[in-house]
Amino acid sequence: MSEIQNDLLKRKADIVAGDKAGIEKQKSAGKLTARERIAMILDEGSFVELGALVKTCGVSGESVVAGYGTIAERPVYVYAQNFAVKAGAMSAAQAKKIVRVTELAKKTGAPVIAILDSAGAKIDEGIGAIDGYAEVIAAHAKLSGIVPQVAVVAGPCVGAAAIAASMCDFVVMTEKVSALMMQGPQVISAKTGKDYTAQTLGGVAPAAKAGAAALCAESEDEAASLVKSLVSFLPSNNLEEAPAYDGEDINRDIASDGYDVANLVYQLADYGDTLELYADYGKAIYTAFAKVGGYSVGIIANNPAENGGVITPEAASKAAKVIGICDSFNIPVVSLVNTEGFIIDNADVNFASIQAGAKLAYAYAEATVAKISVITGKAVGGGYAVMSSKALGADITYAWPKAAISPLNSDAAVRILYGEEIKAGKSFAQLTEEYENGPASPFAAAETGAVDDVITPESTRAHIINAVDMLCSKREIVTPRKHGNQPL
Helix, strand or coil, X not given: CCHHHHHHHHHHHHHHHCCHHHHHHHHHCCCCCHHHHHHHHCCCCCCEEECCCCCCCCCCCCCEEEEEEEECCEXXXXXXXXXXXXXXXXXXXXXXXXXXXXXXXXXXXXXXXXXXXXXXXXXXXXXXXXXXXXXXXXXXXXXXXXCCEEEEECCEXXXXXXXXXXXXXXXXXXXXXXXXXXXXHHHHHHHHCCCCCHHHHHCHHHHHHHCCCCEEECCHHHHHHHHHHHHHHCCCCCCCCCCCCCCXXXXXXXXXXXXXXXXXXHHHCHHXXXXXXXXXXXXXXXXXXXXXXXXXXXXXXXXXXXXHHXXXXXXXXXXXXXXXHHHHXXXXXXXXXXXCCECCCCHHHHHHXXXXXXXXXXXXXXXXXXXXXXXEEEEXXXXXXXXXXXXXXXXXXXXXXXCEEECCCHHHHHHHHCHHHHHCCCCHHHHHHHHHHCCCCHHHHHHHCCCCEECCHHHHHHHHHHHHHHHCCCCCCCCCCCCCCCCC
């Protein structure tokens, strides 16, 4: 072996070994290294590093590890900020490595996994480091709606870095190590006079509650598993379909009254294969990916266990975001409708509901993927209208026999329609029953064509799978426009 080859091997070995002092500090904080995180997400031995010999921080390697590999034998690109080198500081060189990876992902049509762990910008580079952040933000923006992007917040992620993370389609965070912040806790504490830590300001709990994190994990190992699960539901790019798998028996009956929506979705899915998104945000609507009949679908379901399924602004915004991602990546949308409409507690909520409702209606109306709706309970007024109604573009709409479809909730409708009968002493309960079995019944809606069929709850899974199978070749000619991730 020549002297040049020996030197090259030694330099590469030094890079892989990393800065011992920096790695020790990383380990003492209970965090994995950049390369360990990459290895945990990618198939064993599949990672190929790019730009490994870059050197600008005074040590071997740069403050980011970047390259490509596979997840379940599917190509992905990945970069991981290396906190063991200058605390993962953003520099011009780091930005160039990241941008190169995103450009290759766009050219080859492969997802991007961004693992973020940095104390901030490399201050001694001045404007170069700030421009580096802007370049990374622009790179993620250019990929939006073209390939799936997943940000794993694996440490501090502050300022422009937090914006870059939120440019991705999904943000995954981990208890104790993740912190997503616009400014550090010292700055905020000084401004407000309140005591903040990285965890109380930007940790998993506040991020999940604010809708900043799509998925939350208790450990880095679980975070890696969530990333792999998420990728399994998604296509590699916007020109492909999501991977199809062998599904469970199509004719398997389900047993649900629709109240426990998570259980309903679990029963609808093949072998219970589901992944809930934004579980702690906008709980009035449940959003998830699921496999039904071997197909990936997005689930948008009113949650009657949360304030009777009344739609909140947060829930509507969450649903709109997930619908937009599904539409970008050719994933059918299944809507489970059970709502009495929008929450209106005061003027602020009133206007927030109007804006969020418009966002949700727009997401459904412009989506060109297959859209299947099942009315499992109440479908009232504006809530019904924006939850993928037939008039809003649903391709197939089913209803359960006890569903109630009405411009107003039954109580209000009966008082308006049958005021005289109520004054005459007729039973309000009887009038309500007559209304729900008459004008508000799913059979009345089916007579107008607003509902395609009234189905038994037990057969819902089979009907959804048949509809997805029938619509899988759906194509619509639309005015060219950009879809993709829109922050909540």
